[in-house]
Amino acid sequence: MNSLAKLLAGAAISLSLVACVSGGNSSGEMEIRSGKIEQINPAQITSSHHTGLGAVVGGLGGLALGSLIGNGTGRDVAMAAGAIGGAFAGNEAQKNYDQPKPGEQIIVRLKSGVLVSVTQPVSSVLQVGEAVFVEGSGTDARVVPQY
Template sequence: MKPATSWLAGALLALSLSACATVDANDGGPGEVEIRTGRIEQITLTQMQTNHDSGVGAVLGGVGGAALGSLVGRGTGRDVAMVAGALGGALSGNYEEKKHYDQPREAQQIIVRMRSGVLVSVTQPVNPSLGQGMAVYIEGSGNGARVVPQS
């Protein structure tokens, strides 16, 4: 009798836990993207900052600085030199990474008039296939929004 009772209790627990996993009607579930349609009113060339801040420069600089600091002195002085080298190397590595890779990119600000009459502005990398008056989709929202031509 005991195995049947434990099996029944386990099945009831699993059933009650699976009932808690619901998807909100407003959320739409994972992987779904809102797509809106409209026409391009205006395209203005601009620049956008990249967010190329991977931290690789800081990590490599810190490791290199600690390695160089380990060559200095002995005992506590060596430990202090390693910490100072790691901090200095991390700062200089981060600076070099930003200087070489974090440059502004050419972009376009696209103003789209939606079917409802609302104007939506999206700034994205240059897409030469877009033109004024063209029917387009706006995929996504917020920083992830993109304007693409309708096929």
């Protein structure tokens, strides 16, 4: 059973390292466009966390900790209890991050005439008619005022 615990601990470490890898443009360049705000509408921002990931990581952590306790059947029971308890705790911890947050949908008319919609956290400094920059693209896009 010791080799199974080592295998699962290695899998947990690999999973955590893979979660830290970021994709996308590695050159550090960002597209910036300019325009004026046409509308600001209230919106909800949903979580981007993967459902169930907290339970999986918590379960693997609990399994690894349980493998450190006892020998034989006692160790097996500790590993099972650790995996179940860790999965429950990981799932509860993830629920804190899954709540929708208040945001705003900002519609910007770029200088080219194209309308762009960006949903981001609420910003009290942005107003309709204000000149802004749209930084980035896709889910990473943000609207910031031109000063």
